[in-house]
Amino acid sequence: MGRIVIIGGGPAGYEAALVAAQLNAEVTVIEAEGAGGACVLSDCVPSKTFIASSDVVTGYRDTEEFGVNAGGLAAVSVDAEAVHSRVKRLARAQSADIHAKLIKAGVTFVSGTARLGADTLGHTHRVEVTPSDGDRAYAIDASTVLIATGATPRILATARPDGERILTWRQVYDLPEFPEHLVVIGSGVTGAEFASAYLAMGVNVTLVSSRDRVMPHEDPDAAMAIERVFRSRGMSILNNSRAASVERTASGVAVTLADGRVVEGSHALMAVGSVPNTGDLGLAEYGVDVAPGGYLTVDGVSRTNVPGVYAAGDCTGLLPLASVAAMQGRIAMWHALGEAVAPLRLKSVAANVFTDPELASVGVSQSDVDSGEVMARSVMLSLDGNARAKMTGIQDGFVKLFCSPASGRVLGGVVVAPKASELILPVSMAMDNHLTVDQLAHIVTIYPSVSGSITEAARQLMHHEP
Ligand SMILES: Cc1cc2nc3c(=O)[nH]c(=O)nc-3n(C[C@H](O)[C@H](O)[C@H](O)COP(=O)(O)OP(=O)(O)OC[C@H]3O[C@@H](n4cnc5c(N)ncnc54)[C@H](O)[C@@H]3O)c2cc1C
Numbered sequence: 502m503g504r505i506v507i508i509g510g511g512p513a514g515y516e517a518a519l520v521a522a523q524l525n526a527e528v529t530v531i532e533a534e535g536a537g538g539a540c541v542l543s544d545c546v547p548s549k550t551f552i553a554s555s556d557v558v559t560g561y562r563d564t565e566e567f568g569v570n571a572g573g574l575a576a577v578s579v580d581a582e583a584v585h586s587r588v589k590r591l592a593r594a595q596s597a598d599i600h601a602k603l604i605k606a607g608v609t610f611v612s613g614t615a616r617l618g619a620d621t622l623g624h625t626h627r628v629e630v631t632p633s634d635g636d637r638a639y640a641i642d643a644s645t646v647l648i649a650t651g652a653t654p655r656i657l658a659t660a661r662p663d664g665e666r667i668l669t670w671r672q673v674y675d676l677p678e679f680p681e682h683l684v685v686i687g688s689g690v691t692g693a694e695f696a697s698a699y700l701a702m703g704v705n706v707t708l709v710s711s712r713d714r715v716m717p718h719e720d721p722d723a724a725m726a727i728e729r730v731f732r733s734r735g736m737s738i739l740n741n742s743r744a745a746s747v748e749r750t751a752s753g754v755a756v757t758l759a760d761g762r763v764v765e766g767s768h769a770l771m772a773v774g775s776v777p778n779t780g781d782l783g784l785a786e787y788g789v790d791v792a793p794g795g796y797l798t799v800d801g802v803s804r805t806n807v808p809g810v811y812a813a814g815d816c817t818g819l820l821p822l823a824s825v826a827a828m829q830g831r832i833a834m835w836h837a838l839g840e841a842v843a844p845l846r847l848k849s850v851a852a853n854v855f856t857d858p859e860l861a862s863v864g865v866s867q868s869d870v871d872s873g874e875v876m877a878r879s880v881m882l883s884l885d886g887n888a889r890a891k892m893t894g895i896q897d898g899f900v901k902l903f904c905s906p907a908s909g910r911v912l913g914g915v916v917v918a919p920k921a922s923e924l925i926l927p928v929s930m931a932m933d934n935h936l937t938v939d940q941l942a943h944i945v946t947i948y949p950s951v952s953g954s955i956t957e958a959a960r961q962l963m964h965h966e967p
Pocket residue numbers: 508509510511512513514531532533534535537538539540541544545546548549613614615616649650651652670691778781782813814815816820821822823824825826855
């Protein structure tokens with residue numbers, strides 16, 4: 502069995518390495534930043550840890566309504582340095598756990614950078630490795646190479662982050678204190694999550710949204726419900742507004758919008774998307790196809806056009822989620838090592854936006870249905886009729902369910918609620934197992950529970966005009 506070389510140690514790379522090691526392959530992972538990659542060290546894990554602190558603050562909202570006198574939100578103070586050091590500590594610990602797991606599995610882990618070398622014209626691929634400890638560069642000949650190099654925050658030439666006032670989401674944890682007034686530029690998932698968390702922590706937030714609503718790629722009812730919550734809690738949201746430039750002023754930042762308006766703040770957070778880390782890998786010289794935007798083109802089993810060279814994760818731009826990256830990486834190794842493997846299925850991938858409330862979704866989308874691409878019946882059930890939601894003070898949220906008009910099969914759903922990420926699983930399971938709304942409706946749920954609204958939505962979809 503040949504040697505496997507994996508460039509990048511994020512979820513795509515490390516999960517692939519674990520599969521390959523389990524199949525007794527000789528595996529080397531080369532990673533520039535640390536085990537777990539950007540996901541663990543600067544993106545997903547730090548942001549969710551930060552949001553966990555903001556959730557604690559949210560717990561003090563409206564306590565009087567429950568008969569608990571905690572002094573209200575005004576009595577809560579948050580220690581930014583303590584929050585940031587917890588974020589960094591947890592990220593480092595998670596990275597160390599992954600490193601230990603890889604070593605235990607027999608994977609060789611190299612700290613450094615790698616790129617494809619000259620074509621050896623044989624059955625191997627040469628990978629050039631530059632160790633980060635200053636040791637001499639060397640080459641490894643591999644039978645299979647997996648490129649799993651992830652992505653990096655997109656930088657606008659007119660709004661260059663300086664790490665002090667103009668920030669990427671990777672730099673916020675180095676601030677000595679929270680911003681007084683944060684202008685978040687970009688209202689995709691990243692922008693919405695940070696805007697939500699900072700708002701909860703008591704920061705003045707202005708969200709610059711280039712479209713007519715926040716989170717344009719999410720379910721419109723859900724995105725609008727969350728936008729209403731943001732506004733009701735005091736966030737200023739500028740719709741249909743594009744930032745043309747961000748500059749430092751004496752006391753903070755000035756964000757100039759494309760229409761000439763200027764928004765002042767103490768800090769700006771740039772959340773305008775990511776670009777794939779594929780520029781320095783020698784791909785073009787090696788003949789690996791790269792799509793416009795720098796993304797690697799792969800098929801359902803993660804193969805590029807060059808035999809033996811696979812790619813997985815954010816560098817492929819397929820669906821930039823840690824869960825998908827990990828599955829793409831595993832599939833690549835199962836395929837490369839001759840295991841029976843089904844191609845990646847994206848249809849039933851669940852996703853969650855960790856705002857307050859959260860937004861979880863799976864399966865067909867409202868836009869698929871509205872455009873006529875998918876035939877579906879749907880029901881949207883507000884949580885204000887749910888007993889558990891009333892008891893726990895949930896004011897905003899709903900469950901939406903889609904089913905096939907003919908068979909009644911569950912095609913997808915959306916949940917807006919606190920901890921929606923934990924509530925979407927029954928919908929995913931129903932979808933994946935081809936359950937009908939009748940079958941879902943017959944499941945006896947806990948009373949009282951928010952998940953009871955999922956089966957109630959299914960009950961409502963049982964009865965319909967032929
Ligand atoms: C703010 C934020 C929050 C997110 N939250 C979530 C979430 O809650 N849930 C979720 O599912 N997804 C989330 N995501 C998406 C998730 O982080 C990515 O989908 C995931 O990190 C992709 O994993 P990956 O392995 O492809 O790449 P990465 O995690 O980016 O890892 C790639 C690694 O390769 C290294 N590398 C690059 N080039 C080289 C080279 N030449 N040599 C060696 N190493 C190299 C990089 O330094 C990096 O460490 C979030 C993203 C962002 C930006």
